[in-house]
Amino acid sequence: MIERNKSISRGKPLLALDQEMFGPAAAVKALEMLRLHPSYRPSPLRSLGEVAATTGVRSVHIKDESGRFGLGSFKSLGGAYAVVCLALEEAGRVLGRPVLPGELLDPDVRAVVRNINVGCATDGNHGRSVAAGANLAGCQANIFVHEGVSPERIAAIARFGANVIEVDGNYDDAVAEAERVCHANSWIIVSDTSWPGYERIPRLVMQGYTAMVSEILDEMAELPTHVFLQAGVGGFAAAIAANLTLRSGTSRPKFIIVEPDRAACLFASNEADAPVKITPVEPTVMAMLECYEPSMLAWGILSRLAEAYMTVRDPDAIAAMKQLARAENGRSRVVAGESGGAGLAGLLAAASDPQGRELLGLNANSRVLLFNTEGATDPSIYKSLTGVDPRILVPA
Template sequence: MLILNTDPAYRHALDPADAATLGAEAAAAALEVVALRPEYRPTPLHALPGLARGLGVAAVHVKDEGHRLGLGSFKALGGAYAVIRIVQEEAGRALGRRVEAADLQSPDVRAVAAGLTFCCATDGNHGRSVAQGAQLVGANAVIFVHARVTEDRVAAIARFGAEMVRVDGTYDDSVEEAARVAGRRGWTLVSDTSWPGYERVPGLVMQGYTVLVHEALVALPEPPTHVFVQAGVGGIAAAAAAHMALVLGDRRPVFTVVEPERAACIFACARDGGMAKIAHGEPTVMAMLECYEPSLVAWRVLSRVADAFMTVTDDEAVAVMNRLARPAAGDPAIVAGESGGAGLAGLIAASGDPAARAAIGLDGRSRVLVVNTEGATDAGRYRELVGMDPAAVG
């Protein structure tokens, strides 16, 4: 199902704080920090001409975050970046001088970091990023996971030295518990969602995500005319939509936000005309997108710069995983996790619906960008859904 943005704020200017966090200068600042890491490389941008012909569009490109910084997800850019920025600020205050990213391994800065504890709630990928960021700077990390997070994903976080805390209930329950414990213990909460009074740190997380959008725009032969990006609480979608609107101006693409139909909190905001918390229902296979309440900052951005909102089914998401693993017509094979191909599932669904095509102007001249937000971050689950070992794909 696809609906157009009818919010009163649609096409209005971004909040000045959001524009400063997600524009070209902010992306350059984030890239400067990320590029100091020796393992940094821009992630691949794959052209899928065979799929494009089948969908009746001019081009489809996939930004493949399955290769990001050894974590296999775009989240590697967000939580770790926020941790690094906060350590720079805390060390600067403690040492009475400006602390650059290049100073992070100095003994005096690491001594400050050693006294800090960062925590967050996660479905898996964000927690890995926060834990990795803490390990990089010599800080401590405590990661809260809810009942549905698999043991493979818990182990992937714990290998960075983080203390793991299991919380009964859903992702939203783990967010509340992480915030409560952080306040009581004096820890620094690094959440990828935001609420009234807690916006700056999630903004830093979103600023980290602008790196992948910048990389994509540099690598594309022409700016895209259409973009489909998935949303959980909305951070990556908001970062991508805002950055493109600010950088491309009148050439901005038609931007569609894609969510699981079983956890479509952003869609509910667009349908109902404001922030909406939806009821918990049957779990979705798109575990990294299973969120029932949007980020305040993300919706504030998307209400202005997203053009359409849509939902996809679990079957459509799994079909994309298999389609990318076994491509036709000479397209490259791509490993996409359960949530990674949701944006592409949205494109495929919209391209097969004449009313949706007309609503967003999708036609034979359209150049479409989607983001594979994660690779096989749970290899066992990938084998179950695709029937292949991720290492054998391609």
């Protein structure tokens, strides 16, 4: 299902603070900090020629985040980045001087940072990133997981020394419990969603994501005309849309927001022209996108920049996973988790629908950009859905 952006804010300029936080200068800062990490390298930008041919467009590229920092997800750019920024700020406040990223191992800095506690709720990937950032900075992470988070994802978080707290219910229940406990203990909430009065830290999380755009533009000869962005609460999609818009001006691409049909809070918000919380129904295999209320910050950006919102079904996501697992001339194997291939699922659904093609302006001259936002973060689930062992899918 596809619907054009109905918001009265559509086409209006971004707020000044969003321009500051997600503009080119902010992306440069994020990339410079990430380059300090000893294992930093740009994630691959892969050409999907077969997909371009079957969908009748000029080109399709996918930014493959499945190997980022060994964490298996784009979220390693956001939560970890925000934790390090916050640790440096607190050390600077206590020590009375600016503290640079290269000083994280300084004994005086470590003495301050070890007293910091951060916390967040997660479906798996964001919590893993926050835990990794806390491990790098030298502070303590407290990660709240709901009952739908698999044991494998919990173990991946715990490996970074995080305190994992299990919560009955769904993701929104974990968010509420994280907020309650963090406030009670004066821990810093590092959430990738925002609410009234809580926006600065989600902006830092989102700022980390803009590093992907810098890497993409270093490789692409031309700007994309269409960008399919999967969304949970919308933070990733909003950060990419804002940064690409501020870099491209009047040549900005069309941004299409893709959600699971069982957890389409942004689609519903577009219907209402206001952020709404939807009622949970049957769980979706796209667990990283299973969110029922949008980030206020993300909605403020997407209501201005999105061209359209669309939903995809679980079988569509699984089919996209299988398609990405196939090799194209031995070059473009992509290990995409249940949520990672949702953008491709959106493109395939839109391209097969004549009305969808017309609404989005997809044609033989279109240059499409996709993101594989996660790899096989749970290999057993990946294998059960695709029939393929992800360990044998090593990109050529």
